[in-house]
Amino acid sequence: MKYTIVNKETCIACGACNDVAPEIFGHDVKGNSHVILDNNQGTTAVPEKLYDDLEDAYEGCPSESIKIANEAFYGNAEKFD
Amino acid sequence: MSRKDQVFDITIIGGGPIGLFTAFYAGMRQLSVKMIESLPQLGGQLSALYPEKYIYDIAGFPKIRAQQLIHNLKAQMEQFTPTICLEQSVEHIEKQFNGIFQLTTNTEAHYSKAIIITTGNGAFKPKKLQIEGIEKYEGRNLYYFIDDLNKFAGQQVVIFGGGDSAVDWALMLEPIAKHVTLVHRRETFRAHEQSVEKLKNSTVEVVTPFAPVELIGVDEIEQVVLEEVRGTRKMTIDTDAVIVNYGFASSLGSIKNWGLEIENNSIVVNSRLATNIEGIFAAGDICTYEGKIKLIATGFGEAPIAVSSAKVYIDPTADMQALHSTSLMKGKTI
Numbered sequence: 001m002k003y004t005i006v007n008k009e010t011c012i013a014c015g016a017c018n019d020v021a022p023e024i025f026g027h028d029v030k031g032n033s034h035v036i037l038d039n040n041q042g043t044t045a046v047p048e049k050l051y052d053d054l055e056d057a058y059e060g061c062p063s064e065s066i067k068i069a070n071e072a073f074y075g076n077a078e079k080f081d
Numbered sequence: 082m083s084r085k086d087q088v089f090d091i092t093i094i095g096g097g098p099i100g101l102f103t104a105f106y107a108g109m110r111q112l113s114v115k116m117i118e119s120l121p122q123l124g125g126q127l128s129a130l131y132p133e134k135y136i137y138d139i140a141g142f143p144k145i146r147a148q149q150l151i152h153n154l155k156a157q158m159e160q161f162t163p164t165i166c167l168e169q170s171v172e173h174i175e176k177q178f179n180g181i182f183q184l185t186t187n188t189e190a191h192y193s194k195a196i197i198i199t200t201g202n203g204a205f206k207p208k209k210l211q212i213e214g215i216e217k218y219e220g221r222n223l224y225y226f227i228d229d230l231n232k233f234a235g236q237q238v239v240i241f242g243g244g245d246s247a248v249d250w251a252l253m254l255e256p257i258a259k260h261v262t263l264v265h266r267r268e269t270f271r272a273h274e275q276s277v278e279k280l281k282n283s284t285v286e287v288v289t290p291f292a293p294v295e296l297i298g299v300d301e302i303e304q305v306v307l308e309e310v311r312g313t314r315k316m317t318i319d320t321d322a323v324i325v326n327y328g329f330a331s332s333l334g335s336i337k338n339w340g341l342e343i344e345n346n347s348i349v350v351n352s353r354l355a356t357n358i359e360g361i362f363a364a365g366d367i368c369t370y371e372g373k374i375k376l377i378a379t380g381f382g383e384a385p386i387a388v389s390s391a392k393v394y395i396d397p398t399a400d401m402q403a404l405h406s407t408s409l410m411k412g413k414t415i
Contacts, residue, residue, distance in 0.1 A: 010346075012202040012331060013375075014130045020271050052267045060244070062130065062205065062331045 004054060004068050005042030006033045007077035011065040020060055021053035033065070042073025085189070088181055089115040089164070091391050092193035094171050095200035097125020099365030099380035101154035103197055106388045108161025109409050112395070115164045115191060117171055117184070119204035120329075121226045124151035129205050129329045133245070133273075138378050150377075160413055166191070170204050174339045174361070182360065195391040198348060198356075198363040199380070204334045208327040210241070215296055222301045222322045233258045233322055239305055240264065241293055242326030248272035250324060251285045261285045262318060266292040266310045291316070296323070336367075344369055354387040360394055362387040 004024065006017075011032045017025040018033060024046060026036040034040035046054055058066045067073065069080045091107050093100045096118030107114045122128055124147075127136075132148035139145055145153075169186035174196065176182050184191040207225035209215070215223060227233075227250055238258045240251050243265035249272070251263045263280070268289050270277050280287065288307060295306035297317075306317050333346055342349040342357040347369035354362045364387040365380035373379075385403070392399045403409065 012126075014126055014202075015134075016130055016328070019131075052269075056243075056267075056271060059208075060328045062329050063202065064330070 001045040001070060002051065002054065002068055003042045003044070003070070003072050004035055004046055004058075004066060005073040005075075005077045006035060006040055007065045007067060008032045008034070008040070009077075010063045012063045014062060016060045016062065017057035017066060021050065021057040023050055024054055025057060025066075041075045042067070042069075042077070042079075043075075086192060088192040088194060089113045090193070090395055091115070091195050091197055091388070092117065092182070092184055092191055093163075094184075094196065094198045095125065095204075095365075095367070096120075096123040096165070096167075097199060097201050097365070098127055098150060098154055098377050099201070099384055100125070100197075100199035101151070101158050102381050103199055103364060103384040103388060104163045105154070105158040105161065106385050107197075107391075108158070108163065109406060110388055110392050110403055112388070112392060114161070115166065115193065117166045117169050117186060117191065119168070119170045119206060121168050121228060123155060123165070123167075124148070125201055125205070126331075127151050136377065138376060140378060140381075160410075170334060172335045176358070176360065180360070194360070194395045196361045197354075197387045197391060198336070198361065198367055199365045199384075200333075200336065201366040202333075203331045203336070203367075205329045205331050207325070208330050210293060210296075210325050210327070212293060212296060217300075218296060218298070218302050218323070222320075223296075224322065224324045225326075227253075227324060230254060230257050235259050236321035237319060238262070238322045238324060239318060239320045240324045240326065242328075243267065243270045243272070244326065244328065245272045245276065247326040248276045248280055250326060252276065252279055252283060255283050255285055259321075262288060262320075264288045264291050264293065264305075264307060266290050288316075288318075347373075352386075353390040354383055355390055355394075360391075362391050 013031040025033050028034045038044035073079050090112035093116045104114050127147035134147050135144045137144050171184050173185040182193045236258050237260045239262045241264050251261050254261050290310040291307040294308045296302045297304040302323050308315050348363040350363050350368045364383035366375045389401045
């Protein structure tokens with residue numbers, strides 16, 4: 001199982017993750033990216049068929065704001081930093 | 082005084098859209114301008130991250146592609162003659178006893194009466210290959226940017242990456258290089274459908290899903306070792322040049338150490354866009370004040386304020402308010 005969350009403190013709202021993984025990432029009212037699967041709580045496992053997209057988004061993020069872990073984040077993007 | 086030690090009126094740190102417009106406006110206010118940019122190209126995020134995307138909130142343009150906006154801003158700026166320094170990151174700023182700022186970059190020192198910081202979300206650098214000991218190949222035959230395609234004439238080139246730029250570079254090099262190999266860690270490419278279609282019909286050899294694990298060569302890379310992603314297959318290919326296109330990483334970098342007041346990774350400025358250090362101003366996404374909105378449109382409004390504030394700082398007899406551009410630019414031809 002893989003979970004993901006966007007650290008909104010460091011996200012620069014460039015939209016790169018929205019482009020490469022639109023089924024995982026959208027943007028909030030401020031334009032920052034967020035995980036649409038669980039309203040950026042990091043509690044819903046990412047479907048396995050989207051793992052490649054997730055990795056593209058993770059690698060493409062210029063501010064290292066996308067976090068991935070094998071456990072849920074429960075809304076805390078820095079939980080495993 | 083040698084040119085190297087020339088003191089400029091204004092040094093702009095950051096060559097994104099706001100930096101470019103700041104340079105234009107400073108030129109129009111008859112100030113000498115130097116611009117320092119960390120990447121080998123101007124345009125900031127717009128060129129590096131989303132050149133093909135449309136922007137809809139630039140005054141006077143119902144919509145405009147990011148790269149076209151940069152193209153226009155450069156043309157506007159080039160009505161004057163700013164000195165552009167690419168591939169330099171400012172590491173240290175010091176106000177000397179005579180009031181002139183010394184800006185030290187990774188390669189040299191610059192001198193300026195005033196500074197305007199327009200670094201947006203920080204300095205962008207290409208993401209590097211995560212392989213130990215590759216630094217020795219940098220500056221030799223390992224590239225993160227292409228500035229001259231002809232350099233690769235008759236060579237066997239290997240490109241790593243799966244985005245638009247990687248595919249575009251592969252296609253651009255196809256007729257020039259002897260052989261082009263494009264290596265991507267997944268079967269599909271993120272690039273535009275049209276480019277991927279062209280790629281399929283080209284002579285570019287596509288190797289997927291593989292990733293580089295080792296570079297072999299004494300002074301220059303002679304071979305790259307690739308390993309199958311989630312697999313065990315390995316292959317070694319001969320090469321004359323390796324080009325890496327893994328996107329960019331941004332960071333505020335050393336700005337935090339310059340003695341500026343920083344709040345949430347932004348530089349605090351007043352209504353004149355002045356920072357807490359006299360003579361240093363900031364505009365665009367890097368600055369913050371009550372009511373700040375991070376938009377290109379707002380940055381364009383901040384640029385003339387920062388330039389005029391800097392002008393008054395340099396020459397206290399100058400007016401904050403400039404003449405209208407129609408008067409200032411009389412006789413200029415574009």
